[in-house]
Amino acid sequence: MNSRTSELIRAHLWVSFFAFVIAALMGAAQMLARSELTAPAERPETYFISVTAHGTLMAYVLPTLFFMGFGYFIAVTALGRDLPSMKAAWTGFWLALVGSLMAAITVFLGKATVLYTFYPPLTGSAFYYLGLVLVVAGSLIWVGIMFVAMRSWKRDNPGKPVPLAMFATVASAVLWLWTTAGVAAELLFQVIPAAFGWKQTIDVGLSRTLFSWTLHAIVYFWLLPAYIAFYTLLPQAAGGRLYSDTMGRLAFILFLLYSLPVGMHHLFMDPEHASGFKFLQMMLTTLVTVPTLLTIFTISASLEIAGRLRGGTGLFGWIARLPWDRPMVLASGLAFVMLAFGGFSGIINMSYGMNAMVHNTSWVTAHFHLIFGGSVVIMYFAIAYEIWPKLTGRTVASEMPLRLQLWLWFIGVMTMTLPWHVLGLAGQPRRVGTFDYSVPEIAWWGPWTLVSTVGGALMFASAVIFIWILLTRYRTTTQPVAPMTYALAVHPPRRLPSALNGFALWNWLVAFLMAIAYAYPIAQFFIIDAPQALVHGA
Amino acid sequence: MNEQEILKTELRWSAIVAGAIGVIVVVIVISSAAMVLHPPSNIEPIDPTSLHREGEFVEANLGSIENPDGSITVRIVATQFAFLPRCVPVPVNRRVVFRFATPDVIHGLLISGTNVNTMVVPGYVSQVNTVFPEPGDRFVPCHEYCGIGHGGMWSIVRVVSEEEWQPDSNGRMTCEFPH
Numbered sequence: 169m170n171s172r173t174s175e176l177i178r179a180h181l182w183v184s185f186f187a188f189v190i191a192a193l194m195g196a197a198q199m200l201a202r203s204e205l206t207a208p209a210e211r212p213e214t215y216f217i218s219v220t221a222h223g224t225l226m227a228y229v230l231p232t233l234f235f236m237g238f239g240y241f242i243a244v245t246a247l248g249r250d251l252p253s254m255k256a257a258w259t260g261f262w263l264a265l266v267g268s269l270m271a272a273i274t275v276f277l278g279k280a281t282v283l284y285t286f287y288p289p290l291t292g293s294a295f296y297y298l299g300l301v302l303v304v305a306g307s308l309i310w311v312g313i314m315f316v317a318m319r320s321w322k323r324d325n326p327g328k329p330v331p332l333a334m335f336a337t338v339a340s341a342v343l344w345l346w347t348t349a350g351v352a353a354e355l356l357f358q359v360i361p362a363a364f365g366w367k368q369t370i371d372v373g374l375s376r377t378l379f380s381w382t383l384h385a386i387v388y389f390w391l392l393p394a395y396i397a398f399y400t401l402l403p404q405a406a407g408g409r410l411y412s413d414t415m416g417r418l419a420f421i422l423f424l425l426y427s428l429p430v431g432m433h434h435l436f437m438d439p440e441h442a443s444g445f446k447f448l449q450m451m452l453t454t455l456v457t458v459p460t461l462l463t464i465f466t467i468s469a470s471l472e473i474a475g476r477l478r479g480g481t482g483l484f485g486w487i488a489r490l491p492w493d494r495p496m497v498l499a500s501g502l503a504f505v506m507l508a509f510g511g512f513s514g515i516i517n518m519s520y521g522m523n524a525m526v527h528n529t530s531w532v533t534a535h536f537h538l539i540f541g542g543s544v545v546i547m548y549f550a551i552a553y554e555i556w557p558k559l560t561g562r563t564v565a566s567e568m569p570l571r572l573q574l575w576l577w578f579i580g581v582m583t584m585t586l587p588w589h590v591l592g593l594a595g596q597p598r599r600v601g602t603f604d605y606s607v608p609e610i611a612w613w614g615p616w617t618l619v620s621t622v623g624g625a626l627m628f629a630s631a632v633i634f635i636w637i638l639l640t641r642y643r644t645t646t647q648p649v650a651p652m653t654y655a656l657a658v659h660p661p662r663r664l665p666s667a668l669n670g671f672a673l674w675n676w677l678v679a680f681l682m683a684i685a686y687a688y689p690i691a692q693f694f695i696i697d698a699p700q701a702l703v704h705g706a
Numbered sequence: 707m708n709e710q711e712i713l714k715t716e717l718r719w720s721a722i723v724a725g726a727i728g729v730i731v732v733v734i735v736i737s738s739a740a741m742v743l744h745p746p747s748n749i750e751p752i753d754p755t756s757l758h759r760e761g762e763f764v765e766a767n768l769g770s771i772e773n774p775d776g777s778i779t780v781r782i783v784a785t786q787f788a789f790l791p792r793c794v795p796v797p798v799n800r801r802v803v804f805r806f807a808t809p810d811v812i813h814g815l816l817i818s819g820t821n822v823n824t825m826v827v828p829g830y831v832s833q834v835n836t837v838f839p840e841p842g843d844r845f846v847p848c849h850e851y852c853g854i855g856h857g858g859m860w861s862i863v864r865v866v867s868e869e870e871w872q873p874d875s876n877g878r879m880t881c882e883f884p885h
Binding site: 212213215216281282283287289290371372373376411412415435436437438439440441442443446447450451454455457458461462465466469515519520521522523524525527528529594595597598599600601602609610658659692696697698699700701702704706 | 748845855
């Protein structure tokens with residue numbers, strides 16, 4: 169990889185990780201505020217500024233900048249050619265960086281304490297929303313570069329299968345394009361005009377529906393780098409081969425199809441939608457489990473190949489033979505454990521009736537901190553460790569600190585989230601800064617919250633170690649760093665039907681599913697002459 | 707392994723996946739259809755700017771009222787940063803219909819120890835039906851961020867025995883928030 173491209177990729181990753189470590193500190197401080205202990209500057213204003221910053225940096229800056237950087241890395245290494253336009257890529261980076269700073273500074277000044285999910289008719293400073301629009305604009309330049317990179321490679325390699333890593337990255341880019349449409353419409357037509365004072369009222373039913381369009385698909389966008397690593401980095405790191413290349417393509421196509429028409433499961437408890445469409449989107453939500461279940465099979469089979477090649481025998485003997493000391497293998501194993509817990513709670517959340525037990529309680533916070541904070545972020549770490557030598561030409565002398573950091577993150581996530589399940593079932597609400605533990609009915613929540621506070625502190629410690637490792641543990645040695653390679657399939661595809669080598673067909677299917685799932689739920693607000701709510705400054 | 711063998715294992719796993727999802731779907735469909743577990747979905751528009759002046763959510767009409775058929779209707783306004791009224795009494799083992807509305811921003815609530823849970827969205831009435839089998843105080847926190855004072859927005863549902871349920875001549879009863 170040439171140094172100019174490496175510089176571009178590292179710039180993205182550093183912005184992403186810097187935002188991450190700030191947000192991790194905010195998270196740990198919030199756990200302290202919610203516990204019986206006293207946090208520094210424990211006031212509601214500070215708490216909600218902190219929650220807004222944590223959500224904004226973790227949800228919009230960390231994954232977006234990470235995937236942009238990782239996507240460029242894949243495009244260059246998997247396709248074996250330079251990016252179509254470095255100038256466009258840097259423009260995207262600067263837009264995203266300026267946008268991130270604009271949004272973060274506005275939040276820290278206390279001008280946009282609206283949480284990262286906005287909640288109109290509450291409105292903050294327009295600079296907050298404009299900052300996020302710039303981040304999205306930067307990421308859409310990335311989407312364009314990914315499209316052009318794949319198309320020009322296909323033109324020069326007619327009939328050849330696009331490498332799975334690139335196919336999956338472009339699937340994610342297509343997904344991102346669809347995902348941003350909902351929130352973009354909400355911000356540009358409703359929230360930003362209100363924030364500037366051009367409009368005095370907001371149709372809240374419509375804004376919640378538009379945001380729900382984005383809200384589920386965005387978490388799959390966060391998740392997909394982890395899946396790309398499972399399919400294209402893990403089998404090789406474990407010393408084996410990918411069981412099935414086709415199944416990988418299918419999984420990413422299914423993510424594209426089924427993570428979009430399901431967002432209304434975030435609105436089960438909302439009064440502005442009828443149960444019919446909630447029921448329909450719940451049924452579609454059950455299908456989101458399919459690509460994950462297929463992945464579990466394919467990845468387990470790939471690891472079994474690796475374990476048996478390394479001399480493992482018997483039904484489960486191959487598991488012990490896997491090279492668990494390698495960061496990518498260790499992180500993947502831990503990610504699967506957290507995915508299992510988070511997946512279980514997710515099935516409760518999407519179940520229409522049972523959701524009433526847990527909606528907006530700490531249970532939900534536990535669910536997405538296990539999946540995003542746990543499984544996804546631990547794979548971001550592993551990916552960074554995997555590609556850092558390729559980006560810098562440096563390697564680590566010992567992988568011990570890397571393993572320690574991964575284990576610490578895992579233990580932190582589990583310690584923090586397990587009590588949240590208990591408290592959530594007991595009705596502990598999310599997004600509340602302090603509790604009056606002298607009230608006898610909730611006094612028993614105190615010790616559980618303290619356990620979570622310890623978990624949050626462990627996670628923050630792990631985040632700091634992660635940055636320390638990237639900054640100081642990678643050193644130049646006499647050994648040259650081997651060029652990047654991706655996992656080989658047991659039977660590498662020679663020719664593929666165009667449906668498994670591009671996205672034209674799948675885009676039409678997404679459009680069709682979105683029309684079924686969202687056309688009426690959005691149109692109804694124009695049909696029923698929906699009431700307008702007055703804009704309220706946050 | 708050749709490609710046919712790999713395909714065969716994948717098809718077998720797909721059948722297992724289909725079976726697992728089938729079971730989940732059957733459980734959900736049975737629970738929602740047979741046990742009539744539906745989330746609040748009444749799409750009942752109300753003008754948030756005038757609900758405190760006219761209609762069922764005027765101040766004098768809030769709180770618990772016994773209907774002629776013996777069921778209870780509870781009307782609550784969620785506003786920055788309190789529920790009005792802050793304490794509502796209801797008798798055990800009677801059908802209770804909760805109706806919520808807000809004049810300002812998004813709120814939400816749950817009643818601890820029950821499956822009552824709804825968002826309160828400006829522009830719409832949220833309605834939830836339930837029965838309380840046990841007497842005692844139930845905490846009702848606002849569970850959706852509604853502004854800086856959100857964390858202090860709590861109220862109480864006081865479930866009382868049949869003997870303690872003593873409505874006035876209009877069928878109304880009130881209680882005091884303890885803290």
